[in-house]
Amino acid sequence: MSNFFKRFGTKALFTTVPVTSISIVNQVPGQRIDINSLNTVEDCILLANNESFQSGKIQPAIGLHFLKENISCIDILEYPTWEEYENTLKNNYDIVAIGFYTMNFYDAIRMANMAKEYGVKEVWAGNYGAMTPGVTDYFDRRIIGFPEKELKMALDNEVLQSIKHPVLTTPFRILANEEKAGFLISNRGCKYNCDFCSTSHFAPLVEKISTEEIERVLDIYKDMGVNYIILFDETFLQDKNHARETINLLHKKEMKWFCTTRADLLIGHVSELKEKGLDGVYMGIESMNDGNLKDQKKGESVERIKEAIMELTRNEISISGTYILGLLNDTSESIKSDLEKLQDLSLFVLIFLVLTPYPELPQYLSWKNKGLIINDDWRSYDGMNLVFRHPNMSVEDVRDIFEYAVCNIYSPYNYNKRRVLQRMQKIKSSIIQG
Secondary structure (H helix, E strand, O other), X not given: OXXXXXXXXXXXXXXXXOHHHHOOOOOEOOEOOOHHHOOOHXXXXXXXXXXXXXXXXXOOOHHHHHHHHHXXXXXXXXXXXXXXXXXXXXXXXXXXXXXXXXXXXXXXXXXXXXXXXXXXXXXXXXXXHHHOXXXXXXXXXXXXXXXXXXXXXXXXXXXXXXXXXOOOEEEEEEOOEEEEEEEEOOEEOOOOOOOOOOHHHHOOOOEEOOHHHHHHHHHHHHHOOOOEEEEOOOOOOOOHHHHHHHHHHHHHOOOEXXXXXXXXXXXXXXXXXXXXXXXXXXXXXXXXXXXXHHHOOOOOOHHHHHHHHHHHHHOOOEEEEEXXXXXXXXXXXXXXHHHHHHHOXXXXXXXEEEOOOOOOOHHHHHHHHOOOEOOOOHHHOOOOOOOEOOOOOOHHHHHHHHHHHHHHOOOOOOHHHHHHHHHHHHHHHHHHHO
């Protein structure tokens, strides 16, 4: 994002898509899931595959809070209802910026049209959805990456010297223990270029949050009685020196922490990290097939991933991870065989995703030109639907294997997921009984 004209003195609203657009199963501010309210097998499957629910976490729109923390003049509206959004538009905004994902594109268009009807002069698109083809037909500008410094000058007429970090807390469950946790991001962006991931295209440059700012936020959390930190970097430990400084601060303040990272960054270091407060990790496993990992430029092997998991297990570190279904070497039979190996690794939370060529990825353009994209309905780009012509599997095959994986591969210690699957069995039984 560049070339913003100076607009200081304008009235700007930054918002997300409405809570109903996110999904019934996502725990976001204002929406906590009641299992007994689920009435369909489909909703149970979605909830059983939802990381925020399984970990008991309420997931805020962190990017929105970063904007507000650094640009004081803007208003923010996080996961509103449609009615709340429309009522807010009555406040005579000059600019409305809408953050969304590709799957929410059509709701974002509806929001943009509503804003124009209320006399809003400019509507901006933000977050990953801003890279969706056709977005400039409905939005005046796109915000790609992390725009605080440019927007600070454009809207506040001030230079932003360094990024300030918002204070955000949530309940959080690790095995049987529930903690009050604080979110922390030490680096934004990712230097790795995995073919299946959009982050390196949305934010190719890694941006550090200063050590001084990290310490300020940790001190606030301590004063609030928060002693558990969720390190929400795309890839914590990718900058070893900055990670070491962050870890030393956490250790000094006697805080436990959970991070998102890669297997190859953990190997040989888990015991030391545990001594410094490491309590759990979330990492991409993606496949138990080396050919798949190589095709997707993951930069890791199955043996190295298993080595990291074994090291974490020996040190009693909770492990959560993602696994991709429908990679190009996959068949229904090979996935089931690989899932048996995955089950033996005893991960606490496993989130299954269907390989999705998001439109901002080179993969999408290549497959589109070859006629391999079979679904251009952006609502299907949610990580749970096959949208390309797979060499070995049909749309129905992938749907079936997705359900099989979610319902059969999980830790016996994952209490929240077991409860959802029990609810699903009750629904199935009631259907059979008529």
